[in-house]
Amino acid sequence: xxLPLQQYMQTYQDSVVIERAARxxxxxxxxxxxxxxTFPLAGVDPPPxxxxxxxxxxxxxxxxATSAKYGYELPPDSTEHPQPxxxxxxGIAVLTGRTALNPRAEKAPSxxxxxKVPEGxxxxxxxxxxxxxxxxxxxxxxxxxxxxxxQEDPRVQKALTAWSACMKSKGYTVADPYAAVDLAPHSSxxxxxxxxxxxxxxxxxxxxxxxxxxxxxxxDAAIQQRQVEQNQLALQQLKEKNSRAxxxxxxxxxx
Numbered sequence: 001x002x003l004p005l006q007q008y009m010q011t012y013q014d015s016v017v018i019e020r021a022a023r024x025x026x027x028x029x030x031x032x033x034x035x036x037x038t039f040p041l042a043g044v045d046p047p048p049x050x051x052x053x054x055x056x057x058x059x060x061x062x063x064x065a066t067s068a069k070y071g072y073e074l075p076p077d078s079t080e081h082p083q084p085x086x087x088x089x090x091g092i093a094v095l096t097g098r099t100a101l102n103p104r105a106e107k108a109p110s111x112x113x114x115x116k117v118p119e120g121x122x123x124x125x126x127x128x129x130x131x132x133x134x135x136x137x138x139x140x141x142x143x144x145x146x147x148x149x150x151q152e153d154p155r156v157q158k159a160l161t162a163w164s165a166c167m168k169s170k171g172y173t174v175a176d177p178y179a180a181v182d183l184a185p186h187s188s189x190x191x192x193x194x195x196x197x198x199x200x201x202x203x204x205x206x207x208x209x210x211x212x213x214x215x216x217x218x219x220d221a222a223i224q225q226r227q228v229e230q231n232q233l234a235l236q237q238l239k240e241k242n243s244r245a246x247x248x249x250x251x252x253x254x255x
Contacts, residue, residue: 003220003221005143030094030095061177163176
């Protein structure tokens with residue numbers, strides 16, 4: 001399943017290309033000031049929820065194979081989360097333009113050993129050169145708004161009521177799929193209990209019997225299509241800006 005607004009969000013693959021190019025440019029920038037820095041790179045495999053829409057769990061859980069193993073828990077995170085390099089205070093100042101890695105830290109001196117440091121340090125110089133400082137607040141806000149409004153639609157309300165009745169017939173009293181996660185106790189070990197798995201599979205079975213996910217997604221998608229039409233210019237500009245940044249990143253990686 002996809003939604004209309006997803007094409008205006010930055011994909012995980014796009015973000016990886018931009019990040020890798022930015023890290024390369026940052027390394028070159030740092031070298032101008034005498035710092036030899038190797039930045040670890042993020043893995044290329046996207047996490048399960050690779051954008052703001054979070055389709056795998058947007059309408060609650062829906063994958064029986066995953067839930068048969070993990071219940072309501074998320075599968076183990078296989079995404080690489082590389083640690084930043086260890087830098088001296090001077091290195092941090094040149095990289096970020098601040099006195100610490102915290103973006104709210106005080107600004108560092110504007111020069112290092114007599115050489116002017118770019119505003120925002122090598123980090124900002126790299127992202128600015130790629131045109132990669134992009135604000136995706138608009139599609140994110142619209143995406144959240146469509147999910148809220150879709151739940152108020154009579155068709156979704158009817159399907160939710162049917163799902164709740166199905167759950168009731170199985171011995172579970174719950175109003176909506178987001179609350180179903182609290183029907184079974186969670187293990188402190190992070191491993192789903194058989195009780196949790198049973199609830200999760202019942203939840204998914206009731207979704208299938210009531211056609212909840214298909215109905216909800218249809219309403220959600222229709223709302224988003226109207227949102228896209230109403231915000232077409234701003235969304236298209238955002239999409240083009242992201243496309244230019246990805247192309248610039250690809251060119252930078254080619255050298």
